[in-house]
Amino acid sequence: MKTKTNNASVSKTPFTEKRPVLSVVIIELLLLVAMFMAGAYATIQQLSYTAPVLIAFIPISLVLIIFLTLKKSWGRYGFQSLSAIAPQNWIYYLPLVLALICVALNGFRSFTWKEALFFVFFTLMVGFVEETVYRGLILHILLRKKSVTAAVITSSLLFSVTHVLNMLSGQSVEDTVVQLVYALLTGAALALLIVKNRNIIPLIIYHFIHNLLQFLGQDGRGVSVWDYVVLGILLLHCVWLVLSLKKEPAIPRVSDATQEMA
Template sequence: MKNPSIQNYAALAFIYTLLQGVGMAIMHWGWNINYAIGQRFVYGVLVVEIIVAILIVFFVTRYASWREVGYDKISWVNTLWVLPFLIASGIITVTIFRAALQPGVAFSALVGVMAAALLALIVGFCEETMFRGIVLRGALLRHGLFVSILISAVAFMLLHVVNVLGGNPLSDMPSHLSSQIWYGLLMAPLALKIRNLIPLILVHAMWDFSSLATNFVEINDGGLINGAFVAGPLLHYGIMIAILLVLLFERKRYAS
């Protein structure tokens, strides 16, 4: 049965983006917190994202179901698609926690790293549930496979436009938005193949954590970290092309 709630995916994505924008604006102009103030930024965004996460949980439990928005029975074989990302981002995550637990590191730094980890998990849950869950599944009820993937990726990219309201420089936006649409074009096919968003949430969270946590600790394993950061984009484009080709041959399975 087609759920009329997630068929309104465009309106839901707009409301989600609007809420994020309002939260960013309040944080920037009301609390005087922006991207340049790394540690305060993590705590400020954490408040905004907790509110958004509560609203998402309310919507899904009240108007849809977790299965309909991407939390179906997991395809363990297809989780192999994300294994390279989990390894690369896992190396960075472990290195950061090792740095935070070194003797002489302030307790406040460890608290900050934990806050960054919590924020990364909540952001991963919210963004994957909205854009690879509600938007992608809702679009599939109205459109073909590749149009739905594109809609999901573009909506995900447009979400990040509101980062300017949080103090992100306009000059950074072209490269930032470009990376987000490519990320969306990878994650949407993975969501369909794996059938469950939890592995994608973990990848998303660990990758965000790698940038958020460095506001609190310094990383000395430069070679290892740099190698993981270089491997990430290479893995991204290679796997994206491969999985889109696989879906090209399987597209009838996802027909609305």
């Protein structure tokens, strides 16, 4: 009887828990394939530069919403009330505000209100999808079986790798390298923040505003001084968060933490 019970419990173990690394690889590959196919279609049809993301991310966002709703997993992946963040922990979001100010200092181009509304929708969708995938699904899966260090580094690397696709857009090597490092440090800072506060909402808001500022920024600009300032801010932010987390008690496994939040 004990053997049957043990076998039954093992069979009910989710695949993501039995094979966390493979699960993460599958999610990343599916996202990359979706982006590559959407990019190829947009190129053939000579669509706008935003078309590949729209083609790939609209169905992905719908799948995520349906999945989180049917599984009743919104809270598990960090969709918590902002009031759940401890008042003293709000200070750890200050570097993100400074980073946004630096991005805004790059300047803006002229745009119509229709363009602005489109980019609000576009960047909000991108923020939701990328944060839910990388700081939600992938980070959550890794934290169930791996250390915080391994989970943060892996999710950040995968987030950075996804931006390799931008090399195909014809931008310079310097722009691409800076963007990869930018994505790596951003991914690490945001992952550390969700480990600390277990809340994905501020991350989506930051991602949304950051991308919106960039899309409404100067056309065709290369890497600026402010971009390097942001890199410095993000690096110091990661160090600050790591030191802060080291002072805290051992962080419970995600499975235990989410049971408490449910």
